[in-house]
Every structure is written in structure tokens, then in C-alpha cells.
Amino acid sequence: MKTALITGITGQDGSYLAEFLLEKEYRVYGLIRRNNTINFERIAHIQNRIEFIQGDLLDQNSLVEALKISNPDEVYNLAGTSFIPACFDQPILAAESTAIGVTRLLEAIWTTKPDTKFYQSSSSEMFRGAIEVPQNENTPLSPQNHYGIAKAYAHWVTLFYRQNYNLFAASGICYNHESPHRGIEFLPRKVSDGVAKIKLGEAKHLTLGNLEARRDWGFAGDYVKAMWLMLQQDRPDTFIIATGLVHSVRDLVEIAFNYVGLDYRDYVISDPKYFRPDNKILLVGDYSKAYNILGWKPEVTFPKLIEMMVKADLERNGKAQT
Numbered sequence: 001m002k003t004a005l006i007t008g009i010t011g012q013d014g015s016y017l018a019e020f021l022l023e024k025e026y027r028v029y030g031l032i033r034r035n036n037t038i039n040f041e042r043i044a045h046i047q048n049r050i051e052f053i054q055g056d057l058l059d060q061n062s063l064v065e066a067l068k069i070s071n072p073d074e075v076y077n078l079a080g081t082s083f084i085p086a087c088f089d090q091p092i093l094a095a096e097s098t099a100i101g102v103t104r105l106l107e108a109i110w111t112t113k114p115d116t117k118f119y120q121s122s123s124s125e126m127f128r129g130a131i132e133v134p135q136n137e138n139t140p141l142s143p144q145n146h147y148g149i150a151k152a153y154a155h156w157v158t159l160f161y162r163q164n165y166n167l168f169a170a171s172g173i174c175y176n177h178e179s180p181h182r183g184i185e186f187l188p189r190k191v192s193d194g195v196a197k198i199k200l201g202e203a204k205h206l207t208l209g210n211l212e213a214r215r216d217w218g219f220a221g222d223y224v225k226a227m228w229l230m231l232q233q234d235r236p237d238t239f240i241i242a243t244g245l246v247h248s249v250r251d252l253v254e255i256a257f258n259y260v261g262l263d264y265r266d267y268v269i270s271d272p273k274y275f276r277p278d279n280k281i282l283l284v285g286d287y288s289k290a291y292n293i294l295g296w297k298p299e300v301t302f303p304k305l306i307e308m309m310v311k312a313d314l315e316r317n318g319k320a321q322t
Contacts, residue, residue: 075122091146
């Protein structure tokens with residue numbers, strides 16, 4: 001039986017990865033911060049099968065202790081702030097957890113259990129200023145916000161420990177990936193929840209920004225499989241994890257409203273105050289390396305993803321009514 005330690009286990013990716021690894025008969029440990037506000041909703045159905053260890057990416061000693069307790073074959077680092085506006089509000093905390101925290105974790109692995117295989121969750125936001133479309137593993141990093149800068153640091157420090165300390169440190173550059181487990185602050189979940197509330201009579205309209213903005217959106221459940229596959233290889237590497245396809249916000253809302261038999265044009269308001277200045281920059285990933293080496297490809301289509309999310313929010317909001 002293999003053992004895995006997951007940071008960020010209560011988040012979207014952590015919940016899907018924990019479920020995936022348990023299906024593969026792993027012993028799963030989850031690192032959780034020392035506070036009383038942790039939301040276990042995403043992993044409630046598997047919570048009794050996970051062993052939790054208190055620790056924090058801001059606390060080096062806690063990471064060393066977590067590694068000693070779990071003695072993992074694999075460590076998946078999925079922790080850190082992922083909502084970009086929050087990084088603008090708390091840039092120092094974002095840097096400490098998303099950037100420096102990765103150095104602490106790698107150093108803890110190096111000094112405590114250097115044969116551990118490590119996965120770092122990198123982000124397409126590292127390419128925010130890129131000219132090249134689509135982006136691939138050789139596209140120069142050009143972050144344009146606090147989150148992207150922190151992720152770029154973490155990405156480079158992962159490569160540093162791979163090259164200079166001979167650690168098995170893999171990096172997955174993930175593009176936008178969504179699911180019913182996504183936080184309500186993210187656009188696709190805001191849409192699916194809004195559609196559910198309108199269908200159930202709890203809301204009359206949905207206010208969004210630029211409907212022509214386009215993204216490379218995939219399913220989180222597909223992406224965690226790629227993370228696992230990276231750590232099953234003979235040597236560590238870097239991979240783009242994306243769909244290679246882009247869809248507009250208009251596509252998103254049309255699919256979501258169609259699923260409940262409504263015309264989005266009767267309910268959606270596009271407000272310029274929610275427009276982002278970076279909407280003209282197209283982030284779309286070329287996942288051919290992951291396909292050729294890992295045998296990975298996205299399985300859930302964009303329409304299926306959005307329908308899945310609306311269905312889940314209909315059930316959630318329906319239960320809240322009763």
C-alpha cells in the first residue's frame with residue numbers, strides 16, 4: 001500500500017485527488033491548518049478514511065513533523081491561495097503560502113525523506129503576459145499578478161530542487177479547471193449556482209462581466225489523474241495540463257441556462273464594472289506532451305462539465321429550500 005500526503009486536501013483538487021487515491025488503495029494523509037474554521041464539506045463522504053495531520057506551509061517544523069508521521073511515498077502540494085483577487089488583498093500572505101511555503105515543503109522533504117516523490121501544482125497564470133498561443137512547457141514565464149508571480153517562484157524552486165538536490169519533483173502547469181466542488185467565488189461556479197437559484201425562484205437575474213472573455217476550462221477530476229500519473233513515471237518532469245480548447249463566458253451561460261430550459265438572454269446582465277483588463281490575453285494550453293508521455297487527455301467535455309455543475313447546484317439549493 002502506497003502512502004500519500006496531500007496539502008490543501010479540503011479544497012477542490014485535494015478532495016478529488018483524495019478520492020482518486022483512496023480508490024487506488026492508498027493510505028491518504030491530509031495536512032490541515034491549526035484552526036477551527038476548516039470546511040470538510042468537499043471530503044465529508046471520505047473523511048473517515050483520511051488521516052489528518054495538523055501543519056502549515058508557514059511553519060517549517062510542522063512540515064517536518066508531518067513527513068515523519070506520514071512517511072509518504074508521494075506528496076501533492078495543492079495548498080495556497082488560488083483566488084486571484086484575494087492575492088491582491090493579501091499579497092504578503094499569498095507569497096508566504098504559495099511561494100515560500102513550497103520552499104519550506106521541499107526543504108522538509110530533502111532533509112526528512114528525500115526519496116519522496118513530490119508534485120507541485122503550478123498555474124497557467126505564470127503565462128499571463130505570454131505572446132505565444134497556445135502555451136507549452138517551453139513558453140517563457142511572464143506572470144502579471146501576485147498569484148502568477150508566487151506560482152512562478154514555486155515552479156522555479158521545484159525545478160531547482162529537482163536539478164540540484166536530485167529530488168523527484170514534478171510540476172503540473174494546470175489551466176482553469178472546475179467542478180461542483182469549486183468555490184462560489186469562481187466564475188463557472190457563480191454561474192451554475194446563479195442558474196440554479198433562478199430556476200428555483202430564489203433569484204431573478206445573474207450579473208456578470210465580459211461575456212466574450214474566453215478560457216481553457218477543464219474538469220478537476222480529470223486533472224488530478226494527470227497529477228498522479230506524473231508521480232508514476234521513472235523521472236520527474238513538467239507538464240501542461242489543459243484541454244487545448246477555449247470557450248467564452250457566453251458559451252458557459254448558454255449551456256448552463258439551456259440545461260434548465262431557460263434562455264440566458266432573459267436573465268444575464270453584463271456589467272462593465274466587472275470587466276477584467278486582461279481579457280484580451282488568451283491562455284490556452286498544449287497538452288500534447290502529457291498525452292504522449294503520460295497517456296493523459298481530458299475526458300469530460302465542457303458542456304458535460306457545466307451541466308454537472310448546474311445539476312449539483314440545483315440539488316444543493318433544493319435541499320437548502322427544504
